[in-house]
Amino acid sequence: MSEKVLMKGNEAIGEAAIRANCQCFFGYPITPQTEVAAYMAKKMPLLNRVFLQAESEIAAINMVYGAAGTGVRCMTSSSSPGLSLKAEGISYIAGAELPCLIINIVRGGPGLGGIQPAQSDYFQATKAPGHGDFNMPVYAPSSIQEMVDLIQEAFDVADQYRTPVMVMGDGMLGQMMEPVEFKERSGRALPEKTWAANGRNGRAQHNVINSLFLKSDALEGHNRKLQEKFREIKKNEVRYELMNTEDAELILVAYGTTARICKNVIKLAKAKGVNLGLIRPITLWPYPDQAFEETLDKTKLGYLVVEMSEGQMVQDAKLAVNGRKPVHFYGRSGGMVPSPEEILNKVMEIRGGNQ
Structure with a gap:
């Protein structure tokens, strides 16, 4: 080795x-x-x-x-x-x-x-x-x-x-x-x-x-x-990673560096008693639509797309979900990197709006 x-x-x-x-x-x-x-x-x-x-x-x-x-x-x-x-x-x-x-x-x-x-x-x-x-x-x-x-x-x-x-x-x-x-x-x-x-x-x-x-x-x-x-x-050639999606209140969708940040969000949320999952597309094209099919019935509140952009991947996530669950968005742009805490705040906001 x-x-x-x-x-x-x-x-x-x-x-x-x-x-x-x-x-x-x-x-x-x-x-x-x-x-x-x-x-x-x-x-x-x-x-x-x-x-x-x-x-x-x-x-x-x-x-x-x-x-x-x-x-x-x-x-x-x-x-x-x-x-x-x-x-x-x-x-x-x-x-x-x-x-x-x-x-x-x-x-x-x-x-x-x-x-x-x-x-x-x-x-x-x-x-x-x-x-x-x-x-x-x-x-x-x-x-x-x-x-x-x-x-x-x-x-x-x-x-x-x-x-x-x-x-x-x-x-x-x-x-x-x-x-x-x-x-x-x-x-x-x-x-x-x-x-x-x-x-x-x-x-x-x-x-x-x-x-x-x-x-x-x-x-x-x-x-x-x-x-x-x-x-x-x-x-x-579709490739993706699923993390903790078996029984998640909300599933985060992120790729690249942002996905690494979201994995920390999952840990922070767990400490608060909130179960989050993650879909990490590894191929952006072809997009992993089947990752959403596999998780659609396992999430209560739908999906939260997190990006370092103004929401470009949201379109593909919504097409994959096809109206069957909500698709939310949180992003930063212009070189700003989202922190785990601010993403978690968005998660808690979504939870609060669904209680």
């Missing part, structure tokens, strides 16, 4: 990607994720792999497009405004069915906002990562160890389904330090990349990487093919 080492979240991302056989990193500095690029700048050349600081976020994502087209594992990382600049390239990559890893260490917005942690990119990641009809898997770790594990998993999922995959954390996860273990993984049995544009390799013709379809019927056919892939991802 490997030993645990103390690492900053951003640097652990880089090490996990290297161990997952990432061959190319293209990025551009932006707080609070710059240490990802700095770590890769130090480590990748020593391994005869590619690190390139692009002239812009737009350039970086198009370099990812080119490298992914050759079949090598590649990635980029950025933070909120940088992801907005990458959106066109992400859509091209999804349209061309190329695997890659995208890291978003979220900061407060909108606009330049601030460099403090936030979860206000939820809509962007899950609803509109770029133009056109597409989705991509989005993982939301709640610890540095889980972030490391999910990065290795994300590369496999990207290769299996030929899709971009995002791992989305917040500025706190990127900047904090925790013990982490880089576990040996056998990985998935992945298909050979016979589609890659890396020479003929005995084929009659060169492979061509493209997302342009000038004939409407051909583009619709491509879209139908993509939608079938997205249905497979929804069927096979």
Whole structure:
């Protein structure tokens, strides 16, 4: 068994990607994720792999497009405004069915906002990562160890389904330090990349990487093919954690750093004789609707969505519940992190309004 080492979240991302056989990193500095690029700048050349600081976020994502087209594992990382600049390239990559890893260490917005942690990119990641009809898997770790594990998993999922995959954390996860273990993984049995544009390799013709379809019927056919892939991802790749949901008055719904805070809320509430549960989505897309189906009859007062945003995940929680139980909301934004005490106050307010 490997030993645990103390690492900053951003640097652990880089090490996990290297161990997952990432061959190319293209990025551009932006707080609070710059240490990802700095770590890769130090480590990748020593391994005869590619690190390139692009002239812009737009350039970086198009370099990812080119490298992914050759079949090598590649990635980029950025933070909120940088992801907005990458959106066109992400859509091209999804349209061309190329695997890659995208890291978003979220900061407060909108606009330049601030460099403090936030979860206000939820809509962007899950609803509109770029133009056109597409989705991509989005993982939301709640610890540095889980972030490391999910990065290795994300590369496999990207290769299996030929899709971009995002791992989305917040500025706190990127900047904090925790013990982490880089576990040996056998990985998935992945298909050979016979589609890659890396020479003929005995084929009659060169492979061509493209997302342009000038004939409407051909583009619709491509879209139908993509939608079938997205249905497979929804069927096979949903991940979530349930905590203390067997007989909860109210179930908290939170992801990432906020879920860690909610676990402390559960302890505080228990000391007051209040039984709370937790649904922690690990995949934000596909969203774990079945977690709500499993808990719907086990909660008396419904659900409380807690986010570092103005309530973006509430929409998905309400769709999953479909009016069968109340869905409440408590959030902070702009880089403000909710405390366990203020979340508990919201819980007691909901209880008081239902007595």
